[in-house]
Amino acid sequence: MESRVWLITGCSSGFGEQFVRQNIARGDKVIATGRNAATKLAHLKDTGAAILDLDVTLPEEDIFSVIQEAHKIYGRIDLLINNAGYVESGPMEELSIERIQRCLETNFFGPLKVTKAILPLMREQRSGMVAFIGSINWQGGWCGHPSATAYSATKFALESLTECLQTEFAALFDNSVRFIIFEPGYFRTEAFSHSNVIHLPAKLPEYKAFCELVGQHQRQIYHNENGDSAKGVARMIDVLTSTGMAAGKDLPPRLPLGTDSLEMIRTKCQATLELCDEWEDLIVSTDAMAEI
Ligand SMILES: NC(=O)c1ccc[n+]([C@@H]2O[C@H](COP(=O)([O-])OP(=O)(O)OC[C@H]3O[C@@H](n4cnc5c(N)ncnc54)[C@H](OP(=O)(O)O)[C@@H]3O)[C@@H](O)[C@H]2O)c1
Numbered sequence: 001m002e003s004r005v006w007l008i009t010g011c012s013s014g015f016g017e018q019f020v021r022q023n024i025a026r027g028d029k030v031i032a033t034g035r036n037a038a039t040k041l042a043h044l045k046d047t048g049a050a051i052l053d054l055d056v057t058l059p060e061e062d063i064f065s066v067i068q069e070a071h072k073i074y075g076r077i078d079l080l081i082n083n084a085g086y087v088e089s090g091p092m093e094e095l096s097i098e099r100i101q102r103c104l105e106t107n108f109f110g111p112l113k114v115t116k117a118i119l120p121l122m123r124e125q126r127s128g129m130v131a132f133i134g135s136i137n138w139q140g141g142w143c144g145h146p147s148a149t150a151y152s153a154t155k156f157a158l159e160s161l162t163e164c165l166q167t168e169f170a171a172l173f174d175n176s177v178r179f180i181i182f183e184p185g186y187f188r189t190e191a192f193s194h195s196n197v198i199h200l201p202a203k204l205p206e207y208k209a210f211c212e213l214v215g216q217h218q219r220q221i222y223h224n225e226n227g228d229s230a231k232g233v234a235r236m237i238d239v240l241t242s243t244g245m246a247a248g249k250d251l252p253p254r255l256p257l258g259t260d261s262l263e264m265i266r267t268k269c270q271a272t273l274e275l276c277d278e279w280e281d282l283i284v285s286t287d288a289m290a291e292i
Helices: 014-025 042-047 060-074 097-125 149-173 205-221 229-241 259-278 280-284
Strands: 005-008 029-034 050-053 079-082 128-133 177-184 254-257
Touching: 005 014, 005 060, 014 029, 014 042, 014 229, 029 042, 029 060, 050 060, 060 097, 079 097, 097 128, 097 149, 097 177, 128 149, 128 229, 149 177, 177 229, 177 259, 229 254, 254 259, 259 280
Parallel strands: 005 029, 005 079, 029 050, 079 128, 128 177, 177 254
Antiparallel strands: none
């Protein structure tokens, strides 16, 4: 089979770097992107991947230009991995609007803008696949958690973006471009490194002890995570290419990764079903034709 062309965001470390190395090893072509690529992606030059500078918080027109440049390299882009992102931590009252907005710009509007720039090319090709990296770490895009307001908002938003795109391309374009959101639990990457998660001291005395505890907890998470990022990326590639452990299977709309992710999603689904059962009478009583 002809090799595929992947475009991956946030390739300096973690999942992004693994996507680059594993896809090159499989014989595919890779466009590895990242901010300050000349220095931060220098370690990937020997892989043979094409390297492009792409900060996903750039304005829409700049991202569009980078994607046009990327498309010229191999004349097509088959798979987009919207990987770039980071963990913003802090209870809602402590977080400035600027910090929440910066997280949304990177983790949500970044993937949205990159996807918007690539979709016309994929529609013209009449094929393509777009992956989003949601999250169950720090409860991410499925469950609220103290100190996770900003991060969770971005990952919940990616869940809805993925579902809406799935339905739009099913209804309008015969599923010619397909979409998936992966929902990893905790994986060993640089996500929880001491320089990546910023812990500001609490401004309000009521949050002081809590913020210190969160800081300690997150420092302990780093490199004690349950998941192996190389295995996580290998499984994501299996799913995206219907090979290995996903051979013969259709692309699922979403996929948890890791035992922690599976347990958290099951627990939330069960609790939601129980809530629907317990409150069913009241819930249906608001219908126009209801007898009450
Ligand atoms: N590791 C986990 O436990 C876990 C679990 C669930 C989901 N995720 C998600 O997985 C994705 C990858 O994270 P990771 O775990 O592999 O962590 P990582 O090792 O810290 O990698 C994050 C990557 O995102 C890049 N990035 C951040 N802001 C960017 C921007 N504005 N423009 C372009 N690139 C940017 C970083 O580049 P710099 O080096 O320039 O900062 C880095 O390459 C993220 O979306 C994260 O939320 C991770």
